[in-house]
Amino acid sequence: MTxxxxxxxxxDPTIQPATRRFGAGTGSRAxxxxxxAAVALFGLAPVVLGDFRLGLLAKYLCLAIVxxxxxxxxxxxxxxxxxxxxxxxxxxxxxxxxxxxxxAGPGQLPDFMQLYGQLDTLPWWWKPFASPxxxxxxxxxxxxxxxxxxxxxxxxxxxxxxxxxxxxxxxxAALAIFLIGQQGTTGGTNGLTDIQGFFGYDLNDPLxxxxxxxxxxxxxxxxxxxxxxxxxxxxxxxxxxxxDGEERVRFLGYDPxxxxxVAYVVAAGMAGLAGALFVPAVxxxxxxxxxxxxxxxxVIGVAVGGRAGLVGPALGAIAVAWARTALSERLPSAxxxxxxxxxxxxxxxxxxxxxxxxxxxRRRTAKKEVAA
Amino acid sequence: xxxxxxxxxTGISIGAVxxxxxxxxxxxxxxxxVINMAHGELIAAGAYTVYVLQKVLxxxxxxxxxxxxVAFVVAGLLGVLIEVLLIRRLYARPLxxxxxxxxxxxxLQQVFRDVFGAPNVQTRAPSALTGSIHxxxxxxxxxxxxxxxxxxxxxxxxxxxxxxxTPLGRRIRAVVQNRDLAAVSGLATGRVDRLTFFIGSGLAGxxxxxxxxxxxxxxxxxxxxxxxxxxxxxxxxxxxxKGTVIVAFxxxxxxxxxxxxxxxxxxxxxxxxxIVAFLQWRPQGLFTLRTRSLA
Numbered sequence: 001m002t003x004x005x006x007x008x009x010x011x012d013p014t015i016q017p018a019t020r021r022f023g024a025g026t027g028s029r030a031x032x033x034x035x036x037a038a039v040a041l042f043g044l045a046p047v048v049l050g051d052f053r054l055g056l057l058a059k060y061l062c063l064a065i066v067x068x069x070x071x072x073x074x075x076x077x078x079x080x081x082x083x084x085x086x087x088x089x090x091x092x093x094x095x096x097x098x099x100x101x102x103x104a105g106p107g108q109l110p111d112f113m114q115l116y117g118q119l120d121t122l123p124w125w126w127k128p129f130a131s132p133x134x135x136x137x138x139x140x141x142x143x144x145x146x147x148x149x150x151x152x153x154x155x156x157x158x159x160x161x162x163x164x165x166x167x168x169x170x171x172x173a174a175l176a177i178f179l180i181g182q183q184g185t186t187g188g189t190n191g192l193t194d195i196q197g198f199f200g201y202d203l204n205d206p207l208x209x210x211x212x213x214x215x216x217x218x219x220x221x222x223x224x225x226x227x228x229x230x231x232x233x234x235x236x237x238x239x240x241x242x243x244d245g246e247e248r249v250r251f252l253g254y255d256p257x258x259x260x261x262v263a264y265v266v267a268a269g270m271a272g273l274a275g276a277l278f279v280p281a282v283x284x285x286x287x288x289x290x291x292x293x294x295x296x297x298x299v300i301g302v303a304v305g306g307r308a309g310l311v312g313p314a315l316g317a318i319a320v321a322w323a324r325t326a327l328s329e330r331l332p333s334a335x336x337x338x339x340x341x342x343x344x345x346x347x348x349x350x351x352x353x354x355x356x357x358x359x360x361x362r363r364r365t366a367k368k369e370v371a372a
Numbered sequence: 373x374x375x376x377x378x379x380x381x382t383g384i385s386i387g388a389v390x391x392x393x394x395x396x397x398x399x400x401x402x403x404x405x406v407i408n409m410a411h412g413e414l415i416a417a418g419a420y421t422v423y424v425l426q427k428v429l430x431x432x433x434x435x436x437x438x439x440x441x442v443a444f445v446v447a448g449l450l451g452v453l454i455e456v457l458l459i460r461r462l463y464a465r466p467l468x469x470x471x472x473x474x475x476x477x478x479x480l481q482q483v484f485r486d487v488f489g490a491p492n493v494q495t496r497a498p499s500a501l502t503g504s505i506h507x508x509x510x511x512x513x514x515x516x517x518x519x520x521x522x523x524x525x526x527x528x529x530x531x532x533x534x535x536x537x538t539p540l541g542r543r544i545r546a547v548v549q550n551r552d553l554a555a556v557s558g559l560a561t562g563r564v565d566r567l568t569f570f571i572g573s574g575l576a577g578x579x580x581x582x583x584x585x586x587x588x589x590x591x592x593x594x595x596x597x598x599x600x601x602x603x604x605x606x607x608x609x610x611x612x613x614k615g616t617v618i619v620a621f622x623x624x625x626x627x628x629x630x631x632x633x634x635x636x637x638x639x640x641x642x643x644x645x646x647i648v649a650f651l652q653w654r655p656q657g658l659f660t661l662r663t664r665s666l667a
Contacts, residue, residue, distance in 0.1 A: 080467045153648055157655035162407050162466055166602045167648070173599045174644040181637020292599060296474055303471055336482040343475025347468050348461055 030228060033311070034221065041217040051206045058213040058281040060321040061220045065274035067302045067317035068220075068227050068310075069267030074299070075307030076231060077263040078243030079160075083168030084271045084298045086175050087143035089290030091272030093179075094142055095279045096192035097126060098135030103196045106130075111194070112187050123185050132199065136276075143272030144265050151264045155257035160246070169292055176291035191286020198280040216277045220314065223270050228310055230266065239263055271298075300339070304346050306355025316353060374510040379632050380625060385517040387624025388524040389586070392579035393601040394608075394616050395527055399572030400451075401602070402611040403548045404565060406459055407470040408451075411601070412594020413480035414573050417450055418443035418580020419589040420488060422495050433498030436581065443577035450480075451573020452566055459569070460562070477595070484591035492588035501585060516585040523582055527575060528617055534571075535613070544568050548611060607647055609657030619658060 045057060066084055073079045100110040113119050129135045150171070154164060179186045187193065201208040230236050242249050242256045249256050279285050288294070298317070305316020320342065328335040346353055393415060400408045408414075421443040422436065429435040454476055462469045501516045535541035546554040547564045555561050583593065604623055608615030626646065630639040654660075 078467075080470065082470075150648070153652060157652055159651055159655050162401070162405070162470070163606050163651075165407070165467060165470060166599075166606055167651075170599055170603050170644055170647070174640040177640040178637045181635055181640075292595070296471075299471065333482060333486060336478055336485075340475040340477075340479035340482070343478065344458065344472050347471045347475075348458060351465070351468065 034225070037224070037311075038221060041221070042214065045217075046210065046213070051209065054213050055209055055281065056322075056325060057318075058209075058216045059278065060318045061213075061216045062274045062278040062281055063298065063301065063321050064314040064317045065216075065220050065223050065277070066271045066298050067305070067313035068223050069270030069274075070299060070302045071307055071309065071313030072227050072230065072239075072270075073263045073267040074302065075309070075313065076236065076239045076243065077260055079260060079264060080165040080299070081168045081264070081267065082165050082292070082296050082299065083172040084267070085172050085290035085292075085295030086168075087147060087268040087271035088275035088278070088295075088298075089175060089179070089285065089287075090143045090146060091139040091275030092279050092285035092289070093186070093192065093275075094129065094135055094138040094272075095276035096195060096285045097129040098132060099195045099197065099279065100192055101126070101130045102132075102199075110192075112190070112192070113184065116184050119184060126185070139276035140269045140272045143268040143275075147265045147268030148261065151261045152257075155260050155264075158257075169295070172290065172295045173292050176287040179287045179290075187286070189287060191284060191288070192279075193284045193286070195279060195283045203280060203283065212277075212280045216281055219273060219277055223273065224310065224314065226266070226270075230263075231310060235259070235262065300342055302353075304342055304353055306353025308352065309355040312353050312355035315355075374508065377511055378513075379628050381511075381513050381517070383625030383628035384621060385513075385521060385624070386628055387621035388517075388521040389579070389583065389597075390601055390604055390624055391524045391617060391620035392520070392527060392582055393576065393597055394604040394620055395524075395531060395613075396572040396575035396579065397598070397601055397605045398608070398611070398613060398616045399531075399568055399575070401605050402616070403544060404568055404572075405466045405610075406455075406463075406569075407466065407473065407602075408454070408459075408572075409470055409474040409598070410454060410477040410480060411473075411573075411576050412596075412598040413477045413484070414447040414450055414576035415580040415583065415594040415597065416484060416589070416591065417447045417480070418577030419495075419584050419593065420484065420493075420580075421446050421577065422581055422584045423488070423493050423589060426495050431498075432496040433500060436498050436501075436584075439581050440578060443581045444574035445577075447577025447580065448570040448574030451576070452570050454573075455566055455569040460565075481591045481595075488591070490591065492590040492593075495584045495589065497585050520582045520585065523578070527578060528613065531571075531575075532613055540564075540567060603647060607650060607657055609654075609659040612657065612659040615657055615659040 041061075046054060049057060066088055070081060070084060073081050100112075104110045109119065109122060113122075129138070154160075154167060159167065179191075180189050182188065196203055198208065198212060201211065203209060203212070230239075238249065238254060238259050239262075242254075242259045246256045249259070275285065275290075278289075297320075301317030301320040302313040303316070304320055305314070306312025323338070324335065327338060350356060352359070393411070396414070397408070397411055400406050400411070418439075422439040425435040425439050425442065426432065429438065454473065458472050458476070459469055462472060497516060501519050504512050504514045505518065506512055535545060543554070543559055543564045544567070546557070546559060547561050547568075551561055554564075580594075583589075583597075587593065600623070604620045605616055607623070608617075608619040623643070627639060627643055630642050634642070
């Protein structure tokens with residue numbers, strides 16, 4: 001009976017990077033990499049791009065933050081999470097609830113609640129979000145808490161692989177249906193829209209929108225730094241070991257459930273942060289952005305860029321989001337075909353993603369040098 | 373009492389639809405470990421088969437009967453095409469089949485949109501299935517729901533008998549239980565895989581025909597259905613037909629009861645919590661094959 005065992009992952013060199021060589025580079029190379037990324041994000045992009053394009057880039061960078069988390073959980077930990085939309089949504093809604101309350105002013109109901117007219121007072125679970133400190137903490141901690149609870153229940157009972165993927169997807173579907181049904185208190189299908197201010201700054205002012213971009217870019221760099229530290233640490237080695245041979249790690253005396261839990265919770269926190277930043281950057285959060293479809297679309301950028309690397313997922317997410325904007329407006333039908341192929345071709349023919357192309361090329365030139 | 377009975381029947385008919393969809397999945401996912409996210413689009417292919425046949429044939433009853441075998445073959449061949457072109461390359465990477473078949477499902481959806489148009493299309497139900505049956509004065513159940521229930525049960529019986537008694541069924545079980553041993557015993561495992569996939573995908577086509585009786589036919593009709601159908605297979609236990617049957621009906625009944633006492637939106641969350649709680653008790657699903665594997 002082979003079907004119940006761990007999937008035997010073929011030793012594909014493009015998918016199993018030696019940790020210290022590829023993805024999470026050595027110290028000096030990483031510092032140079034971070035420096036270049038910082039220059040590109042803070043120096044180059046704001047100068048080259050206009051206000052509109054910069055706003056779009058801010059949105060893409062939010063998706064890149066989610067992708068870094070998925071890269072950690074899936075690429076390094078082998079947990080294909082199809083439910084990052086849940087954590088993205090929790091972070092986004094936490095932030096949007098606070099901003100809606102601030103927009104409405106003290107003691108007032110947010111506009112959509114007045115519109116639907118079912119409520120006279122604020123629901124009790126909205127009240128804490130009036131406090132900026134609580135809301136900010138909740139954007140990251142709430143997703144992490146949910147991930148911790150769910151992860152404890154799932155990983156402890158050794159539910160994994162496809163089961164885990166399907167459960168995470170089902171959670172996504174459940175949350176989206178739940179939010180749509182609670183129109184009076186969550187805005188239903190429309191979500192929380194028309195966000196005007198961001199901690200006292202008017203989001204209609206282009207200058208403030210630029211500031212939001214800088215906040216998002218800084219957050220992406222911070223998230224990359226965290227992921228880099230985790231990947232190059234002993235914990236990172238352990239995580240890869242759990243991915244490739246969970247039972248062996250168990251026999252060595254570690255509890256794989258805890259190892260996976262850390263990566264899953266960190267990824268959830270990153271998705272929550274991304275959701276929170278998405279709200280001021282785009283001005284809306286709705287069930288359409290957190291359901292089954294958007295959640296699986298988070299994964300595609302990671303697969304295209306290279307799931308096991310550090311920058312691969314982020315770059316892949318940005319590239320896919322950019323391609324979507326560029327193509328879907330002009331050729332909506334062609335974009336869907338293209339997106340379908342994006343899911344198929346890299347995964348079938350280039351499991352390591354575009355990042356592995358660089359490795360393959362380097363190896364090929366190295367071989368040639370040896371031959372010469 | 374009538375109310376409870378009528379909710380019970382609603383639940384059973386939700387369960388019957390789930391069962392029809394999950395049957396195909398229990399073959400492809402349960403027996404072959406392939407997560408076919410394009411299963412929903414194979415369902416849609418079956419439903420569109422009814423639509424096309426009704427354009428050609430005039431009688432609604434006749435076209436539905438002919439549609440059952442035709443949809444089986446259409447969806448089955450589509451499934452085999454996916455297997456041969458893509459899935460065959462991914463048997464060592466089951467999680468990746470999920471992403472690849474999701475891509476296939478996006479492409480198929482767009483094909484449906486380009487060929488049949490984005491809006492839902494209509495089919496006519498045969499006159500024998502448009503009425504309803506009065507069990508008592510208050511308890512009324514629609515004939516089409518009964519038809520789906522019967523169809524689901526027939527499909528289960530045929531599949532069970534086929535797996536137990538026919539040579540093909542024996543081969544499928546052999547490959548599932550020990551692929552390497554089956555291969556060295558002279559079975560062409562590749563061909564068995566393709567046949568398994570053909571039957572599993574064909575069952576999706578049958579489910580699509582049944583769905584034309586109860587819902588709209590559209591390009592994305594399958595996506596909403598398969599999330600729950602996958603849950604049924606997971607909770608029922610991999611490769612366990614009886615588990616799939618029991619869980620499909622239980623889930624249908626639980627869902628209809630919870631929806632009745634709360635709302636659809638709360639029910640979706642409650643059902644999820646119930647499933648996670650259930651997996652605490654039986655992490656491998658309701659029924660499991662006893663194996664020596666550590667999972």
